[in-house]
Amino acid sequence: MKKVLCGVLGVVTLLVGVSTPAAAAEDRFQAGREAARAGDLGRLNRLIQEAGDSPLDGYLSYWALSIRLARRENLDADYAAFLAREDGSLLAERARADWIRASARAGRWDIVRSQGPLLRQPEQEMNCWLWQAKIAAGSPSIASDASSLWNSTSEPGEACAPVIAALSVLKTADAHWQRARRLLEVQHFAAARATLARLPANEAPQAQQIAEALENPLLFLSRNHPPIDRPSRETLVLALSRLAQIDYRGAAARLEVLGPVMPAADRGYLASVIGWQAARANQPDALTWYHAAGKAEQSAESRTWHVRSALRAQAWGDVRLAIDMMGPDQRALPEWTYWHGRAEKELGRPREAQDDFARIAGQPNFYGMLAGEELGHPFTAPRAAAPASREELARVGNDRSIRRALALLRIGSRVDGVREWNWAVRDVNDRFLLAAAEIARREQLYDRAIYSAEKTRTEHDFGLRYLLPYYDTVEPASRRWGLDVYWVYGLMRQESRFISVARSSVGAQGLMQVMPATAKFVAEKIGLPFSADQVRETDTNVTLGTAYLRMMMDRLDNQMALASAAYNAGPGRILRWRTDQPVEGAVFAETIPIAETRDYVKKVLANTVAYAALLTGKPQSLKSRLGVVQSALSPDAPADLTRLPAADGTAQPQ
Structure with missing residues (x-):
C-alpha cells in the first residue's frame, strides 16, 4: 500500500501555464476593493489607469461600473464596451446581471429583453426580470414560460412577485389553494398568504383567519365551527396541516373529529401530511396514516417519507407502491431506483430487481455501490484516465477564469476565487476538467481539485477525486x-x-x-x-x-x-x-x-x-x-x- 500512496501523494513541483500575479497587481486589487466598499470612484479610476495585464485588473473596472450604476448614471455604452471586452467571463455575467437588474427597476424593459437572453447561467431572479419584460410587452407566452415559477416553493422576492401576480390572473381557484398548500409544507407562510390574497374577492378567505390558521392553528381550530363554504374548508385544511407540523398527534385527533364533515380528498391529503410528520419523527403509526391517505395528492417530499416509513417497517409492498406513485423524474433518482429494486427482490421478482439495479450499478455514489453489490459486483475504482498532458495543462492554465481564480485564491479572496473557478469548469469536456483538477492539486487547492474531478462524465481519475493530503x-x-x-x-x-x-x-x-x-x-x-x-x-x-x-x-x-x-x-x-x-x-x-x-x-x-x-x-x-x-x-x-x-x-x- 505504501507504494500506491507514494504515487497518489507525489506532488509535481513544476506548475505549467499558471502565472503568479505581481505584488503590485495584488496591492492594486486590494486597494480597489477597499475603494469600492467606500464608494470612492476617483480612487478606482486612478487604479484603473495604473492597471496592466493582471487577471485581477478586470475587477477594478467592474467595481467602477457598479458604483456608477448605483448613482443611476447612463451607462449603456460603457456596459456594452465592458461586456465586449470581458465576453464569456464571470465578470461579464455579473455585470450583465447588474445592468439588467438596474434597468428593470427603472422600467427600461428594452435593455432587459435584449440582455436577458445573453446570460450564460441565469438565476431565477434574472428569469423573472425577463418574464416581467415580456409581460410589459404583452407577450401571450408568459403562462407557459413561467409555469415553473408558479409550481416553485421558493420565496418569490422582488423580481418574481409581480410575475406570480400576473400568473395568478390566469390560474383557477384550485391552483391558488394548491400553491398555498405547497408553500405551507415548506413553511413559507408569507408567500402562502400572498397567493390567497390574489383570489377574487368572492373566493378569497378572510386574511385574518388565514394568518391565524398559519401562526396559531390551535387558536384558530378552537374558534371555528365546521366549514360552510370553500374558503372556510380550505382554511381548515391549512390549519390542520400547520398543526401537524407542530404536533402531528394533535392534528390526527382533530381530523378524527372533523373528518366526517370534510370531503374525502381533503381527508386523504391531511392523512398524508400527518403520515409525513409521523415518519419524520420515526413513529410506527406513519404507515397507517399513509394507508389512510390512499391515492391522495402528495408532494414529492411526502412521497419520500412514505417510502422511508415503509422501509422502517420492512413493508416491501408499500415501498414499491410508494415509489411507483412518484413522478418519473423523482422515480429515476438513484435512491428510489435502488429501493424499488430491493422491493422487487424481496417480493420475489428477481428479474425486475436486476433491471433496476443495472440502471445505477457502478455509479460512484452510495446507491450505485449498493446496486453493484446486489448484482455481485463490489465496488472497484475505475481505470484512471490518461493524465493531463503538458499541452492540456498549459491550455487550461492560460484560461482567463482559471488565472483569475488562482490569483484570487492566492490572496485569500476565497468567495470570488471559488466563483471564478466554478465558472471556468462549467460546460467543459473531461480533458479540461482533469487538467483543471491537476492544476488545483499542485496549488494545494484540494477542494477545487475534487470539485473539478467529480464533474467528469466518461474519463475519471479517482486519485484526483479522492485526494490524500496530510x-x-x-x-x-x-x-x-x-x-x-x-x-x-x-x-x-x-x-x-x-x-x-x-x-x-x-x-x-x-x-x-x-x-x-x-x-x-x-x-x-x-x-x-x-x-x-x-x-x-x-x-x-x-x-x-x-x-x-x-x-x-x-x-x-x-x-x-x-x-x-x-x-x-x-x-x-x-x-x-x-x-x-x-x-x-x-x-x-x-x-x-x-x-x-x-x-x-x-x-x-x-x-x-x-x-x-x-x-x-x-x-x-x-x-x-x-x-x-x-x-x-x-x-x-x-x-x-x-x-x-x-x-x-x-x-x-x-
Whole structure:
C-alpha cells in the first residue's frame, strides 16, 4: 500500500501555464476593493489607469461600473464596451446581471429583453426580470414560460412577485389553494398568504383567519365551527396541516373529529401530511396514516417519507407502491431506483430487481455501490484516465477564469476565487476538467481539485477525486485510535474538502470541522493540553477529530453509520433514531430524519469505500461497512451518550 500512496501523494513541483500575479497587481486589487466598499470612484479610476495585464485588473473596472450604476448614471455604452471586452467571463455575467437588474427597476424593459437572453447561467431572479419584460410587452407566452415559477416553493422576492401576480390572473381557484398548500409544507407562510390574497374577492378567505390558521392553528381550530363554504374548508385544511407540523398527534385527533364533515380528498391529503410528520419523527403509526391517505395528492417530499416509513417497517409492498406513485423524474433518482429494486427482490421478482439495479450499478455514489453489490459486483475504482498532458495543462492554465481564480485564491479572496473557478469548469469536456483538477492539486487547492474531478462524465481519475493530503498526520492518528484510515479520510473529505482553515457558519473549524466546545471536551478526556486557538492547527485538529470518532465507535456498537451520524448531529439524537427491531445500515441511513445528516452519512460511507478501493486496488463492500443497526445499544456502552456534543455542530435541530 505504501507504494500506491507514494504515487497518489507525489506532488509535481513544476506548475505549467499558471502565472503568479505581481505584488503590485495584488496591492492594486486590494486597494480597489477597499475603494469600492467606500464608494470612492476617483480612487478606482486612478487604479484603473495604473492597471496592466493582471487577471485581477478586470475587477477594478467592474467595481467602477457598479458604483456608477448605483448613482443611476447612463451607462449603456460603457456596459456594452465592458461586456465586449470581458465576453464569456464571470465578470461579464455579473455585470450583465447588474445592468439588467438596474434597468428593470427603472422600467427600461428594452435593455432587459435584449440582455436577458445573453446570460450564460441565469438565476431565477434574472428569469423573472425577463418574464416581467415580456409581460410589459404583452407577450401571450408568459403562462407557459413561467409555469415553473408558479409550481416553485421558493420565496418569490422582488423580481418574481409581480410575475406570480400576473400568473395568478390566469390560474383557477384550485391552483391558488394548491400553491398555498405547497408553500405551507415548506413553511413559507408569507408567500402562502400572498397567493390567497390574489383570489377574487368572492373566493378569497378572510386574511385574518388565514394568518391565524398559519401562526396559531390551535387558536384558530378552537374558534371555528365546521366549514360552510370553500374558503372556510380550505382554511381548515391549512390549519390542520400547520398543526401537524407542530404536533402531528394533535392534528390526527382533530381530523378524527372533523373528518366526517370534510370531503374525502381533503381527508386523504391531511392523512398524508400527518403520515409525513409521523415518519419524520420515526413513529410506527406513519404507515397507517399513509394507508389512510390512499391515492391522495402528495408532494414529492411526502412521497419520500412514505417510502422511508415503509422501509422502517420492512413493508416491501408499500415501498414499491410508494415509489411507483412518484413522478418519473423523482422515480429515476438513484435512491428510489435502488429501493424499488430491493422491493422487487424481496417480493420475489428477481428479474425486475436486476433491471433496476443495472440502471445505477457502478455509479460512484452510495446507491450505485449498493446496486453493484446486489448484482455481485463490489465496488472497484475505475481505470484512471490518461493524465493531463503538458499541452492540456498549459491550455487550461492560460484560461482567463482559471488565472483569475488562482490569483484570487492566492490572496485569500476565497468567495470570488471559488466563483471564478466554478465558472471556468462549467460546460467543459473531461480533458479540461482533469487538467483543471491537476492544476488545483499542485496549488494545494484540494477542494477545487475534487470539485473539478467529480464533474467528469466518461474519463475519471479517482486519485484526483479522492485526494490524500496530510497523510503523515492522518494515518498515525487513525492508527492511534484504532480507526479505519479510509473512513477518516472519507469523513474529512466531506467535512472540509481538506481546507485546513475552513470555518463553518456555526464555528466548526479545521480539517475535521471540530466545534470549540467539542474540542475542549475531547481534549480533557484524552489529557491533551489545549487552548481554543489550537483548534485549527492541523495536528491538533486531526487528533481531536479522530479521538472523538473513537468515542463514538465505543458508544455506538462500532457502527460506522451511527458514528458518522453522531459526528454530524450529536450522539444523543441517535437514540431517538433507532428502530424497535434491527435494520440494515442502508435503511438506517435512508431514514435519518435530518436531511443534512442523511446526506452526510451516505457520502461519508461512499467516500470510505472509494478510498479503500483506490488505495488497496481491491473490490470493496459498502454493505459490510454499513452492517446491521441494532434496536438497542450493547450493555457495555457508556452511560454518558446523551451528554456528548456533536463534533461539527452543523446539523440543525429537528
